[in-house]
Amino acid sequence: MSDKFKDKFRLDRQTMALRVAREFQDGDCVNLGIGIPVLASNYVPAGREVIFHSENGVLGFGEVHTAGEGDPDFVNAGGQAVTIIPGTCFFDHHESFSIVRGKHLDISVMGGLQVSEKGDLANWLVPERQIGTIGGAMDLAIGAKRLIIAMNHVTKDNQPRIVKKCSYELTALECVKLVVTDIAVIEVTKKGMVLKEYAPTWTPEEVQELSEPKLIVAPDCKEIEL
Amino acid sequence: MSDKFKDKFRLDRQTMALRVAREFQDGDCVNLGIGIPVLASNYVPAGREVIFHSENGVLGFGEVHTAGEGDPDFVNAGGQAVTIIPGTCFFDHHESFSIVRGKHLDISVMGGLQVSEKGDLANWLVPERQIGTIGGAMDLAIGAKRLIIAMNHVTKDNQPRIVKKCSYELTALECVKLVVTDIAVIEVTKKGMVLKEYAPTWTPEEVQELSEPKLIVAPDCKEIEL
Amino acid sequence: MPINKIVASFDKAVADIPDGATIMIGGFGTVASTPTCLLEALARKGVKNITTVSNTTGFGSDVWKLMGYKFAEDMDILVRNRLVKKAIVAAPVSTIYQNTFEKLLRAGEVEVDMVPQGTLAERIRAAKAGLGGVYVPTGVGTIVEKGKEKKVINGQTYLLELPIQADFALIKAHKGDRWGNLVYRRTSRTFNATMAGAAKVTIAEVDELVELGQLDPEVIVTPGIYVDRVIARPKDVKVDDKPISQEALESQKRYKERGSA
Amino acid sequence: MPINKIVASFDKAVADIPDGATIMIGGFGTVASTPTCLLEALARKGVKNITTVSNTTGFGSDVWKLMGYKFAEDMDILVRNRLVKKAIVAAPVSTIYQNTFEKLLRAGEVEVDMVPQGTLAERIRAAKAGLGGVYVPTGVGTIVEKGKEKKVINGQTYLLELPIQADFALIKAHKGDRWGNLVYRRTSRTFNATMAGAAKVTIAEVDELVELGQLDPEVIVTPGIYVDRVIARPKDVKVDDKPISQEALESQKRYKERGSA
Numbered sequence: 001m002s003d004k005f006k007d008k009f010r011l012d013r014q015t016m017a018l019r020v021a022r023e024f025q026d027g028d029c030v031n032l033g034i035g036i037p038v039l040a041s042n043y044v045p046a047g048r049e050v051i052f053h054s055e056n057g058v059l060g061f062g063e064v065h066t067a068g069e070g071d072p073d074f075v076n077a078g079g080q081a082v083t084i085i086p087g088t089c090f091f092d093h094h095e096s097f098s099i100v101r102g103k104h105l106d107i108s109v110m111g112g113l114q115v116s117e118k119g120d121l122a123n124w125l126v127p128e129r130q131i132g133t134i135g136g137a138m139d140l141a142i143g144a145k146r147l148i149i150a151m152n153h154v155t156k157d158n159q160p161r162i163v164k165k166c167s168y169e170l171t172a173l174e175c176v177k178l179v180v181t182d183i184a185v186i187e188v189t190k191k192g193m194v195l196k197e198y199a200p201t202w203t204p205e206e207v208q209e210l211s212e213p214k215l216i217v218a219p220d221c222k223e224i225e226l
Numbered sequence: 227m228s229d230k231f232k233d234k235f236r237l238d239r240q241t242m243a244l245r246v247a248r249e250f251q252d253g254d255c256v257n258l259g260i261g262i263p264v265l266a267s268n269y270v271p272a273g274r275e276v277i278f279h280s281e282n283g284v285l286g287f288g289e290v291h292t293a294g295e296g297d298p299d300f301v302n303a304g305g306q307a308v309t310i311i312p313g314t315c316f317f318d319h320h321e322s323f324s325i326v327r328g329k330h331l332d333i334s335v336m337g338g339l340q341v342s343e344k345g346d347l348a349n350w351l352v353p354e355r356q357i358g359t360i361g362g363a364m365d366l367a368i369g370a371k372r373l374i375i376a377m378n379h380v381t382k383d384n385q386p387r388i389v390k391k392c393s394y395e396l397t398a399l400e401c402v403k404l405v406v407t408d409i410a411v412i413e414v415t416k417k418g419m420v421l422k423e424y425a426p427t428w429t430p431e432e433v434q435e436l437s438e439p440k441l442i443v444a445p446d447c448k449e450i451e452l
Numbered sequence: 453m454p455i456n457k458i459v460a461s462f463d464k465a466v467a468d469i470p471d472g473a474t475i476m477i478g479g480f481g482t483v484a485s486t487p488t489c490l491l492e493a494l495a496r497k498g499v500k501n502i503t504t505v506s507n508t509t510g511f512g513s514d515v516w517k518l519m520g521y522k523f524a525e526d527m528d529i530l531v532r533n534r535l536v537k538k539a540i541v542a543a544p545v546s547t548i549y550q551n552t553f554e555k556l557l558r559a560g561e562v563e564v565d566m567v568p569q570g571t572l573a574e575r576i577r578a579a580k581a582g583l584g585g586v587y588v589p590t591g592v593g594t595i596v597e598k599g600k601e602k603k604v605i606n607g608q609t610y611l612l613e614l615p616i617q618a619d620f621a622l623i624k625a626h627k628g629d630r631w632g633n634l635v636y637r638r639t640s641r642t643f644n645a646t647m648a649g650a651a652k653v654t655i656a657e658v659d660e661l662v663e664l665g666q667l668d669p670e671v672i673v674t675p676g677i678y679v680d681r682v683i684a685r686p687k688d689v690k691v692d693d694k695p696i697s698q699e700a701l702e703s704q705k706r707y708k709e710r711g712s713a
Numbered sequence: 714m715p716i717n718k719i720v721a722s723f724d725k726a727v728a729d730i731p732d733g734a735t736i737m738i739g740g741f742g743t744v745a746s747t748p749t750c751l752l753e754a755l756a757r758k759g760v761k762n763i764t765t766v767s768n769t770t771g772f773g774s775d776v777w778k779l780m781g782y783k784f785a786e787d788m789d790i791l792v793r794n795r796l797v798k799k800a801i802v803a804a805p806v807s808t809i810y811q812n813t814f815e816k817l818l819r820a821g822e823v824e825v826d827m828v829p830q831g832t833l834a835e836r837i838r839a840a841k842a843g844l845g846g847v848y849v850p851t852g853v854g855t856i857v858e859k860g861k862e863k864k865v866i867n868g869q870t871y872l873l874e875l876p877i878q879a880d881f882a883l884i885k886a887h888k889g890d891r892w893g894n895l896v897y898r899r900t901s902r903t904f905n906a907t908m909a910g911a912a913k914v915t916i917a918e919v920d921e922l923v924e925l926g927q928l929d930p931e932v933i934v935t936p937g938i939y940v941d942r943v944i945a946r947p948k949d950v951k952v953d954d955k956p957i958s959q960e961a962l963e964s965q966k967r968y969k970e971r972g973s974a
Contacts, residue, residue: 312926
């Protein structure tokens with residue numbers, strides 16, 4: 001695929017996280033995966049109360065401590081120490097995944113490697129590594145009412161991650177509802193992938209050039225507001 | 227069946243309960259059903275520590291309050307208020323039946339209507355009533371490591387309850403290990419039903435007369451020691 | 453906006469429960485573990501043809517008033533008001549008391565689907581946990597296996613039991629906060645905690661509302677995510693002065709003689 | 714005789730674990746939630762060809778020592794002593810650190826059976842709860858469905874997942890009493906509480922032993938019936954003064970950069 005956009009502007013990780021956080025509605029219970037997703041907890045829109053779930057057994061926690069600080073018995077799924085807030089509660093692992101699998105979470109945000117036209121997700125195995133880790137990804141992908149994927153639009157080799165069909169090992173079928181990339185916001189609908197927003201300096205046509213499936217440009221498609 | 231023994235001595239409910247309680251070993255976790263079984267909690271052999279489970283969500287409780295007393299939020303499965311002791315803990319219903327179904331209980335004691343040669347149990351539906359209640363009986367019958375049935379040896383109409391094959395609706399197949407009746411103690415083994423003890427004034431032959439299957443008289447068969 | 457699951461009245465709490473709904477009712481059978489005020493509100497609303505999911509079908513308020521309870525209504529209030537079409541239940545009838553449900557059942561006016569208690573709990577949990585079904589050993593070789601898939605796994609026979617899907621769960625807890633976090637008292641967890649989150653909408657009746665943060669995180673039994681509405685009982689309730697029925701008086705006598713229900 | 718599940722030493726606690734055993738190891742992956750002293754005792758015993766059941770395969774003590782932990786061993790101590798034949802695990806490898814397990818896996822010296830984390834928890838619970846299996850929606854259409862029965866229930870496809878039967882469960886709790894009742898601290902419940910009672914023998918390593926009755930009945934997470942042995946950690950432990958490996962130092966750098974494991 002074309003690398004003519006190589007030097008063009010991209011959203012950085014924090015900005016992608018900020019865009020993801022705009023999706024959080026008042027009262028949502030949200031699980032944030034390792035990487036870009038977990039950064040989104042810093043950008044909950046003002047005035048909205050959002051409850052975070054971590055699959056290691058906690059619902060409702062506050063800020064992340066810097067490495068080495070905090071209570072080693074209170075960490076998020078990435079192993080970072082977090083803080084108790086009013087409303088925090090703890091539970092064991094099968095209860096935690098009852099919450100996940102039972103469709104109690106409003107939103108799950110995860111990183112991705114490939115997202116297909118139909119919303120299939122591949123996010124646990126880079127083929128070159130041969131060995132990967134499933135962890136809780138498959139449960140979170142099918143469990144949340146709404147799955148949002150935050151990832152770069154293309155690979156380091158400039159290969160598209162928005163694909164017709166995933167070539168990597170799958171995490172789950174037809175699960176992704178929204179993809180936030182470093183150049184676009186794409187909604188997965190029954191009719192196909194709908195381009196809702198594009199990064200500053202980009203055009204819908206340019207985003208299409210870096211995407212395998214035909215994107216439907218939303219009537220109200222616009223530049224991402226930051 | 228013969229009613230020639232109609233006026234013969236029978237163990238009363240308390241005595242049957244006392245005999246049942248002799249089966250409790252040090253450290254056993256025991257569930258006691260409604261009726262005669264629950265009385266057994268009064269007769270734990272001196273010096274043995276036994277933990278009682280009640281399927282409504284408690285493990286380890288003390289004496290039963292007289293009706294109308296106690297904490298309405300702390301009752302056994304019969305609805306009687308019971309007391310907290312050191313070690314008491316509470317749990318919800320699916321945990322309580324994980325304990326039961328998962329074979330964690332050492333002993334379950336229940337009432338019975340019929341017990342077959344193979345240890346099949348019928349104890350929830352008197353045919354004349356047409357409607358009965360399964361409640362937790364089926365779970366307790368298959369869940370405990372050892373199921374003890376406490377019941378009268380014959381019906382009010384002098385029909386045997388120790389039968390070749392249950393004619394009443396079944397509770398569970400091949401589950402009973404020991405039957406304590408008002409005239410005998412019978413062990414269910416792979417070889418058949420073994421008469422271990424008989425009530426004072428009775429003989430093994432007389433117990434056999436009131437039992438449908440052929441009983442194997444244990445080499446050490448003896449009068450019940452009270 | 454701060455999350456606030458607290459609703460203003462019991463009538464509002466049940467206002468959207470439609471005719472024909474499937475409703476889980478928490479508790480074990482004792483009135484102390486029963487969401488009494490929610491059941492009363494449901495009876496006032498008069499919702500028709502409901503399917504209930506519960507451990508018992510209720511004993512009626514007389515039995516409990518005799519024992520000194522002020523919050524004395526149990527599922528019987530739905531049954532005697534002819535709101536129940538079918539009960540999915542572990543213990544539909546009692547051996548010492550003929551309740552309204554038994555009378556209607558014998559008259560062919562209600563249906564019953566009897567489920568072993570542990571299987572009932574597991575099927576409710578399966579709905580909460582997003583499972584398609586569970587294989588249980590309970591009931592093999594009995595009336596319970598009728599119409600169910602049997603499977604031998606590792607040499608043992610199991611029945612396939614499916615999740616019980618319900619529209620509403622009415623539960624009773626001790627304390628709750630505006631996020632829906634709940635704690636219970638002693639043996640009153642029972643089916644209340646099991647049903648929390650198992651229906652599309654869970655409504656919790658609590659003895660006391662507390663400020664967010666007042667419940668110790670280690671002690672919360674039901675995470676707020678399972679609960680949609682929370683409402684506190686009034687501090688006291690007026691007991692009606694209708695005379696106690698003869699049947700209830702006799703039942704209490706039998707209960708005292710036998711020492712249990 | 715008073716029930717007493719308290720054992721005198723870690724070596725005694727694991728003395729009867731035989732070669733070839735299947736062993737559940739509690740915790741999430743952080744060393745704080747890991748039964749460190751039990752794992753050390755198992756390594757001293759040198760039990761061979763074991764199958765482990767756990768969330769991760771361990772990061773090694775260097776990683777944790779760098780973070781200031783004194784009880785720093787995790788499952789890696791079993792792996793690097795070549796005691797593990799096969800790991801049933803949700804997260805066998807890390808993206809920021811090549812642990813011993815990954816090295817042995819790439820060398821073909823250990824086997825792995827990777828299970829989605831929620832399915833792992835549910836299969837462990839199934840063993841504890843006496844279920845023959847559960848239908849889960851997780852993994853349908855992926856590598857995970859290989860060799861498993863698929864079933865469509867109410868229009869959705871599920872995989873049949875079987876209970877994981879284990880001989881021993883080694884878990885870490887905060888406090889325990891002589892009946893085996895346990896409480897945990899915060900997020901250290903995880904697989905510890907899930908595994909309690911799921912194996913034939915459950916052994917709990919606790920920070921502190923307390924007298925029976927000192928744990929609030931409402932706060933106990935694991936009922937004693939699930940626990941066979943309880944043993945307290947020493948108040949302090951001597952940290953060996955072996956130098957930290959270069960790999961662990963680099964891993965810590967990556968962890969700090971990325972902010973998570």
